[in-house]
Amino acid sequence: MFSHGSESLIKQAREIQESELQKFYCRLVKLLQGKEFGHETMDSLQRLHLILSATKYTRTLPAELQRRLLSLLSSPVEQLQVLSSAVLRETLPLSGQELNYNQENVQLNIHSAALLLSQAGSRADLSSLCAQLLRSLESRQSEGPSYSLTHTLPILNAILTHSPECLTEDHVTLLSKKLVDWLRYASITQGGGASSGGFFTGPRSRQPVPIAELDGTVSGDFFTVLCVGQGFTEDQWMNVYSFSMLHHWLLTYHSAPSGNTLADTDDRSEVDGSVVSMVSATSSSSRLLPPKERLREKAFQYCLRLIEQSDRKALKRTDTELQKACLVEAVCILDCVCVEDTSLVYRTFPCVKALFGRLSSDLTFARVLLPIAQFYLNHGEMAAVDCESVWKLVFGRFPAELFNDPFLAHELLRFLRLNLGSLQLRVPQYPRSFPNLLKFLAWDSPAVVDDFVDLLPSLVTVETAVELLHTLLDLPCLTATLVLQLRSTCSPISEPGGRGLLSLDAFRSPSFRGLFLYLLRAEAGSGDTIDRLSTLHEFLAESADWPRVVQCSQTVPVLLHIFFNTVVTVADEKLLAHLILVMLERSSLLLNLPTYMKEIHRVFSCHLLRLCKLRPSLVVDQSHELLEFAGTTASVYSKEEIYTHVVWALGEYLSVSCDSRCSVTLITSCFETLEAVLFEITSSTPPPGAACPAPRVVTTLISALAKLASRSHDLIPRVSLFLSKLRTVTRAGSVAWCSDEEDLVAIVTRGEELWSLLKTPGVAQSVLTPPPHVTTPQWHRDTNLSMSLQLRTLTSLTHTQ
Numbered sequence: 001m002f003s004h005g006s007e008s009l010i011k012q013a014r015e016i017q018e019s020e021l022q023k024f025y026c027r028l029v030k031l032l033q034g035k036e037f038g039h040e041t042m043d044s045l046q047r048l049h050l051i052l053s054a055t056k057y058t059r060t061l062p063a064e065l066q067r068r069l070l071s072l073l074s075s076p077v078e079q080l081q082v083l084s085s086a087v088l089r090e091t092l093p094l095s096g097q098e099l100n101y102n103q104e105n106v107q108l109n110i111h112s113a114a115l116l117l118s119q120a121g122s123r124a125d126l127s128s129l130c131a132q133l134l135r136s137l138e139s140r141q142s143e144g145p146s147y148s149l150t151h152t153l154p155i156l157n158a159i160l161t162h163s164p165e166c167l168t169e170d171h172v173t174l175l176s177k178k179l180v181d182w183l184r185y186a187s188i189t190q191g192g193g194a195s196s197g198g199f200f201t202g203p204r205s206r207q208p209v210p211i212a213e214l215d216g217t218v219s220g221d222f223f224t225v226l227c228v229g230q231g232f233t234e235d236q237w238m239n240v241y242s243f244s245m246l247h248h249w250l251l252t253y254h255s256a257p258s259g260n261t262l263a264d265t266d267d268r269s270e271v272d273g274s275v276v277s278m279v280s281a282t283s284s285s286s287r288l289l290p291p292k293e294r295l296r297e298k299a300f301q302y303c304l305r306l307i308e309q310s311d312r313k314a315l316k317r318t319d320t321e322l323q324k325a326c327l328v329e330a331v332c333i334l335d336c337v338c339v340e341d342t343s344l345v346y347r348t349f350p351c352v353k354a355l356f357g358r359l360s361s362d363l364t365f366a367r368v369l370l371p372i373a374q375f376y377l378n379h380g381e382m383a384a385v386d387c388e389s390v391w392k393l394v395f396g397r398f399p400a401e402l403f404n405d406p407f408l409a410h411e412l413l414r415f416l417r418l419n420l421g422s423l424q425l426r427v428p429q430y431p432r433s434f435p436n437l438l439k440f441l442a443w444d445s446p447a448v449v450d451d452f453v454d455l456l457p458s459l460v461t462v463e464t465a466v467e468l469l470h471t472l473l474d475l476p477c478l479t480a481t482l483v484l485q486l487r488s489t490c491s492p493i494s495e496p497g498g499r500g501l502l503s504l505d506a507f508r509s510p511s512f513r514g515l516f517l518y519l520l521r522a523e524a525g526s527g528d529t530i531d532r533l534s535t536l537h538e539f540l541a542e543s544a545d546w547p548r549v550v551q552c553s554q555t556v557p558v559l560l561h562i563f564f565n566t567v568v569t570v571a572d573e574k575l576l577a578h579l580i581l582v583m584l585e586r587s588s589l590l591l592n593l594p595t596y597m598k599e600i601h602r603v604f605s606c607h608l609l610r611l612c613k614l615r616p617s618l619v620v621d622q623s624h625e626l627l628e629f630a631g632t633t634a635s636v637y638s639k640e641e642i643y644t645h646v647v648w649a650l651g652e653y654l655s656v657s658c659d660s661r662c663s664v665t666l667i668t669s670c671f672e673t674l675e676a677v678l679f680e681i682t683s684s685t686p687p688p689g690a691a692c693p694a695p696r697v698v699t700t701l702i703s704a705l706a707k708l709a710s711r712s713h714d715l716i717p718r719v720s721l722f723l724s725k726l727r728t729v730t731r732a733g734s735v736a737w738c739s740d741e742e743d744l745v746a747i748v749t750r751g752e753e754l755w756s757l758l759k760t761p762g763v764a765q766s767v768l769t770p771p772p773h774v775t776t777p778q779w780h781r782d783t784n785l786s787m788s789l790q791l792r793t794l795t796s797l798t799h800t801q
Contacts, residue, residue, distance in 0.1 A: 009050065010050070010054050013047075013050045013051045013054035013055075014054050014055050016051060021051070024044075024047075024048070024051075025061070025062050025065050027044070028041075028044050028045070028048060028065060029062070029064050029065050029068060031044060032065075032068040032069075032072070033068070037077070037080065042079065042080075042083070045080075045083040045084070045087060046083065048087055049083065049086050049087050049090065052087060052090035052091060053090050058090065058091065058092050059090075059091055059092070060091060060092045061087075061088075061091050066088070066091070069084045069087055069088055070084070070088070072084035073085060073109070073111060073112040073115070074112075078111075081109060081111040081112070082111055084111075085111035085112065085114055085115045088115050088119075089114065089115055089118045089119075093119055109151055110151060110154070113151060113154070113155040113158070116129055116155070117129075117155070117158060117159065117162075123163060123165065123166050126159055126163050126166040127166045127167075127168065129159070130156065130159060130166055130167060130168075130171055131171075133152050133155060133156055134156075134171055134174055134175065136149065136152060137149070137152055137174075137175075137178055138174075149234060149238070150234065150237050150238065150241065153238070153241040153242065153244075153245055154241065154245075156175070156245075157245040157248060157249075160245075160248065160249065160252055161248070164252045172253060172291075172292075173291045173292075175249075176253075176291040176292055176294070176295045177291050178242075179242045179246065179249070179295055179298075180291070180294055180295050180298045182235060182238040182239045182241075182242040183239060183242050183243065183246070183298050183299065183302050184222060184298045184301070184302070185222070185235075186222070186223040186233075186235045186236045186238070186239040187223065187233045187235055187236055188210055188211055188219065188222065188223050189208035189209060189210055189211065189233075190208070190209045190210070190211055190229030190230050190231055190232075191229070191231040191232045191233035191234075191236060209229070209230070211223055211227040211228065211229045211236075212227065212228050212229060213226070213227065213228070213309060213312055214226055214228060214309065214312055214313075214314040214315065214316075214319045214322075214323065215312040215313050215314065215315060216315055217312075221305060222305070223236055223239055224239070224243070224302060224305055224306055224309065225239065225240050225243050225244075225306070225322075225326055226306060226309040226310070226322065226323065226326055227309075228319075243302065243329070244329075246299055246302075246329075246333055247329060247332050247333050247336060250295075250296070250299065250333065250336045250337065250340070251336060253292065293341075296337045296340060296341060296344075299333055299337055300334065300337050300344060300347075300348070302330075302333075303330035303331075303333050303334050304334075304348075304351055306326050306327070306330040307327065307330055307331075307351055307355055309323070309326075310323040310324075310326065310327050310330075311358070324365060324367065324368055327355070327365075327368045327371075328367060328368050328370075328371050331352065331355070331368070331371035331372055331374075331375055332371050332374075334348050334352065334375065335371065335374055335375045335378055335379075338375075338378070338379055339378060342379075342382065345379045345382055345383055346383065348375075348379075349379065349383045349385060352372060352375050352376075353385065355372065356369065356372050356376075356389075356390065359372075360389065360393055363397065363398075363401060363402060366398055366402055366405070366408050367407065367408060367411060369393060369394070370394070370408075370411055370412060370415055372390070373390050373391075373393075373394050373415065374415060374419070376390045377419055377422055377423070377426065377427075378422075381426065387427075391427055391429045391430075392429075394412070394415075395429050395430065395433035395436060395437070395522075396433075396436065396522055398412060399412075399433075399436040399437055399439045399440060399522075400436055400439070400520075400522055403439040403440055403442075403443045403482060404443055404444075404482075404486070406444060406447060409440045409443075409444065409447070409448055410447075410448075412440070413440065413448055413451035413452075413455070414451070416437075416451075416455055417451060417454050417455060420454075420455070420458050423458075424458055429523075430458075431458070431459050431461050431463075431464055431524075432464065432523050432524045432525060433522070433523060433524075434459045434464065434468055434471065434524060435471055435521050435522060435523060435524055436521075436522045436523070437455070437459075438452075438471060438472075438475060438478065439478065439482060441475065441552070441555065441559075442475050442476075442478040442479040442482055442548075442552055443479065443482055443548065444548075445479075445548075445551045445552045445554070445555045446551055446555075449555045449558070449559075452555075452559060453558070453559075453562060456559055456562050456563060456566070457562065457566040460563060460566040460567050460570060461570065462570055462571060462572070462575060464524050465563075465567050465570075465571060465575060465579070466528050466575070466578055466579065466582060467524050467525075467527075467528050467529075468524070468563065469560075469563060469579065469582055469586075470528050470529040470582065470586070471524075472556055472559055472560060472563060473556070473560075473586050473590065473600065474519065474529070474530075474533075474591075475552055475553075475555075475556050475559075476543075476549045476552050476553045476556070476591045476593065476596065477519055477536060477537070477540055477591055478519050478520075478552075479543075479546075479548050479549045479552040480503065480540045480543035480546065480548075480549050481507070481516050481519045481520060481540075482520075483543070483546060483548060483549075484501075484503055484504055484507040484516070485507070485516075485520065487501070487504060488504060488507055488508060501542065502539065502542060503539050503540055503542055503543060506539040507539075512535070512536075512539065515530055515532060515535065515536045515539075516536075518530055519536075533589050534589060537589070537590075537591050537592060540591060541591075541592055543591075544591070544592060544593050549591075549593075550593070553591070553593050553595070553596040554596075556596070556599075556600070557599040557600065557602070557603050560600070560603045560607075561603060561606075561607075564603075564607040564610070564611075567579065568610070568611070568614060573615055573617070573618065573621075576611050576614075576615055576618060577618055577621050577622055579611070580608065580611060580618060580622050580625075580626075581622065581625055583604045583607075583608055583642070584625055584626070584629045584646075586600075587600070587601060587604060587639055587642050588638075588639070598641070601639055601640075601641040601642045602641050604641075604642050605641045605642045605644070605645040608642065608645055608646065608649065609645050609648070609649060612649045612652075612653055616653040616658035616659060617658065617659045617661075619649055619650065619653040619654055619658070619659070620653075620654070620658075620659040620661050620662055620666070623650075623654065623666060623670070626646055626649070626650055627650070627669065627670055627673050629643075629646055630643070630646050630647055630650060630670075630673060630674060630677065631673040631674075631676065631677060633677050633680050633681060634687075636677065636681055636693050636697055637686060637687065637690040637691070637693065638690075640693075640694050640696075640697055643697065644694075644696055644697050644700050647674060647697075647700050647701055647704050648700050648703075648704065650670055650674070650704055651674075651700075651703060651704025651705070651707040651708060652704075652707065654666065654667060654670055654708065655707075655711055655769055656711070657769065657771065664712050667708050667711055667712045667715075668712060668714075668715065670708060671705060671708045671709065671712070671715050671718075671719075674701055674704055674705055674708075675705060675718065675719075675722070677701065678698070678701045678702070678705065678722070679722070681693050681697075681698070681737055682698070682726070682729075682735075682737050683737075684736070684737070685736040685737065686736075686737065692737055692738055692739050693737060693738075695738070695740075695743040695744075695746055695747055698738075698747050699746070699747055699750045702723070702747075702750060702751055702754060703750070703754065703768075705719045705722075706719055706754040706757070706758060706764070706768060707768045707769060709758060709764075710758065710761065710764040710765040710767075710768045710769055711765065711769060713761050716758050716761060716764075719754075719758065720755055720758055720759075723751045723752070723754060723755040724755065726747075726748065726751050727748055727751065727752065727755075
């Protein structure tokens with residue numbers, strides 16, 4: 001993890017002796033007593049931080065050293081602020097002394113704030129810190145350093161994040177009033193001594209210059225974060241900070257208990273330098289509202305002004321990005337205030353609808369359109385607005401055209417996770433959109449697999465289950481197709497060695513275009529899978545070592561487990577039977593990645609047994625397909641895992657006790673099929689290039705034959721004859737179908753056990769096909785047994801309080 005030099009330094013820091021450490025403290029105090037601090041001081045502070053952070057133990061610094069470090073928090077050199085704050089955060093405060101903020105000893109900045117928050121040991125400490133910070137907000141600008149005020153809101157926002165309960169109702173009321181002032185009544189003239197120009201222009205002749213819009217025109221309304229100038233005044237900076245924390249404040253403040261309902265008589269209705277907003281011309285009565293409602297109203301007006309400003313063409317590209325960011329925040333705030341006050345929905349929807357109409361054709365505004373979709377989801381039903389165009393964009397164009405945008409992928413999947421319940425209830429397009437949504441997973445599996453672990457159960461329905469299973473199995477093919485889609489715009493295309501991509505030629509060929517277009521479909525419902533799937537796998541064989549394809553293939557088994565765990569909760573017997581057929585069919589129709597195929601077979605085996613155990617009648621229903629699969633000798637060598645479990649399921653559940661439709665004819669047919677496969681693999685050498693059949697396959701076949709024979713006694717002589725021949729053949733020495741002597745001994749031992757058991761058919765049937773009361777005993781519930789009374793008595797004693 002660390003380089004050799006770094007490990008050496010950490011080891012020295014951990015092994016420093018106490019005496020040496022005290023000497024180091026004294027030397028550092030002397031360095032800090034000087035008026036100027038050079039490289040030696042910096043190096044010593046860095047070494048002190050390493051010593052303190054290299055161990056899990058928290059140390060207490062000498063009082064003088066701690067006092068010197070506290071003074072460095074106010075140093076004009078930011079590197080000293082950073083180092084002193086980092087060192088003090090690794091230490092305990094001195095006993096009986098609490099680190100408090102006041103403008104005499106510690107100037108407030110981001111580094112001292114980090115220290116204050118780390119040293120706050122309880123809710124009471126945080127409440128005290130909040131009180132100190134809010135008192136600094138009430139003081140006039142001339143009473144303290146002007147730059148300290150601008151750090152107050154970020155610190156309060158951090159406290160609100162970690163411990164919102166430490167803000168009292170009085171704190172909420174006071175800060176709500178201050179936020180109203182900063183948001184609505186900031187200065188509309190430029191700060192920083194902006195001059196109107198001219199060589200002889202002096203300080204006395206300078207006139208206040210109004211703020212401007214992003215397109216360069218003079219602003220005719222109140223100040224917002226989208227106003228520009230040569231410099232900003234402090235109240236304008238507080239306006240920016242207030243807007244940045246407004247959404248978070250409203251979310252927390254919405255869940256807080258209702259506060260004082262008295263009118264805000266202390267709030268300013270007129271402030272020097274402010275103008276009446278066109279947006280809020282009808283809201284003069286808002287001065288009579290309680291602080292919470294007044295802040296909500298001003299936030300509403302502020303956001304409407306931002307949306308109006310965002311329609312202006314910015315002169316700088318960075319300002320265009322700022323407009324997008326502010327639009328995201330503005331729509332989120334509007335959504336929040338409409339949740340709190342539903343009467344605002346009807347005032348807000350025309351503006352949001354017009355904004356959607358303006359931006360929906362430009363996918364560069366995709367991250368702005370997601371909050372608009374959230375607004376439609378939350379309030380569209382109340383406003384009786386048609387949301388069809390919104391969902392076509394979110395579930396249609398976004399994944400199809402922007403699947404390779406990691407930021408949009410994160411935000412869209414987060415939107416889905418946060419609104420799963422509402423989407424399933426109100427948006428019928430959602431479960432059908434899985435072919436499009438899975439493009440995010442196919443493109444960047446490691447980054448979004450956690451999201452799909454949460455989302456996948458909501459996409460599994462009776463209507464989508466079969467197609468979804470095929471789509472998950474074809475996910476590596478989708479990854480390769482997305483890569484080809486992006487590469488197809490480049491020419492020429494070749495591998496690093498100069499060899500052209502055959503898959504790209506197929507992608508561009510009209511003859512095979514339909515195969516790839518099916519993978520790229522936007523909605524479910526156009527068919528379960530591809531007819532020429534093996535052809536597609538041949539074209540994509542060269543993609544088996546592409547990094548994205550390999551990564552995607554590693555996530556599919558995880559998602560398949562989630563799929564099957566979910567589908568058993570919603571599927572009927574007909575659907576489960578169909579899924580068994582899909583598993584048997586697709587076990588040989590997978591993209592040729594050996595590890596991937598092996599893992600898929602393992603997943604299929606696990607859930608095939610689970611489905612058969614859940615519904616034993618499925619074995620009789622699908623006996624023809626299961627026997628067809630089990631009768632294929634090639635499956636023994638290429639699909640060992642799933643073949644073994646299919647044979648086990650046939651031997652276990654093809655019984656009258658599981659399904660009354662199980663006839664002697666069916667049992668005999670199954671016996672003959674398995675007998676033929678067993679005879680073939682034990683009387684010949686494996687095919688060229690194939691390994692010997694696994695011992696588990698042979699023993700499973702033998703056991704299945706014995707189980708079937710125990711249910712139809714006419715078959716016992718046939719299986720007994722085979723078992724006796726097996727013992728005779730193995731006595732002659734090694735056999736071609738088993739290369740390991742220990743495995744051969746295990747197979748023969750198993751055969752002898754079954755042969756001995758079949759000599760007494762009645763016992764064999766009770767052992768190999770035990771009745772339900774044996775496999776699932778309930779003796780502890782039998783009132784005729786004394787054990788039941790004892791267990792109930794012990795249970796009552798252990799549960800007695």
